[in-house]
Amino acid sequence: MVDKKMEENIVQFCGVTGASTKDAKKYLDKYKRADIAIDAFFNDPTEFAASTRHQSNTSAPSTSKLHTLFTKYKDPDAEEITVNGTIKLCEDLDVDPEDVVLLAVAFELKSPRIGEWNKAGWTEGWKGLGCDSIPAMQSTLPRLRERLASDPAYFKKVYNHTFDFARSEGQRSLGLETAQAFWGLLMPHGLQGAALSHTRGGDGEDVDMDSNEEGWRPEHTQWWFDFLNEKGVKGISKDTWVMFLDFVRSINSSFTNYDMEEAWPSTIDDFVEWAKRRLD
The missing domain is CATH 1.10.238.200 (Cullin, PONY binding domain)
Structure with missing residues (x-):
């Protein structure tokens, strides 16, 4: 029988990660605390090899697709995406440039400064989040926003x-x-x-x-x-x-x-x- 505290932790875990209840219980059984279990999940979402909602497609994110997107937003006179490209990206993602979730994105993509994204950070960051398209990125933002609010x-x-x-x-x-x-x-x-x-x-x-x-x-x-x-x-x-x-x-x-x-x-x-x- 699942106790009340475990039920609350499962709800929190699933809300932050998008994982199944089955996976949530496995991580929580192993790591005991919700915040540690959530962190472990994001470090290795496939630890227990069960499918999760945000990893529903079996193929790994495409590096070439991410490079194509990077080129779309890149400053034509520089090697990085700069402020103008960031504004265009936010328009395509349908997110306010001042939304707090972009601070989580900046962390994940190792953005060096406001409105700047280099190719290596962009590619590895989005791959780590399981994204290689604008729709996938859009669906990831609510998960990052929730994790930022709930995971100390x-x-x-x-x-x-x-x-x-x-x-x-x-x-x-x-x-x-x-x-x-x-x-x-x-x-x-x-x-x-x-x-x-x-x-x-x-x-x-x-x-x-x-x-x-x-x-x-x-x-x-x-x-x-x-x-x-x-x-x-x-x-x-x-x-x-x-x-x-x-x-x-x-x-x-x-x-x-x-x-x-x-x-x-x-x-x-x-x-x-x-x-x-x-x-x-």
């Missing part, structure tokens, strides 16, 4: 890649306006699902929070923006970007479980003091 480990990979992806060439930090724009995409999406669960640490591990204790709320993201603007911060370092995710996942809504003795960036230390004054 995957969210962290996309989140960390976004810093390098969004950074201007030659710059070590993100401009504040750029950082806020990407936080504005990622934070609400992660809070909708389990990716930014208030009872999880940076890698999706449970942390020492009371089960009834509320964590980071959507309005706190705006507080963070207000604080950074008031302080006159010009740029966000990679350390602050990376640690902010761990902070969001571990802090409670009253900011009382924050430990100043831990190695948090000073900007986050200052924000906690600012937020506590705002709560008074």
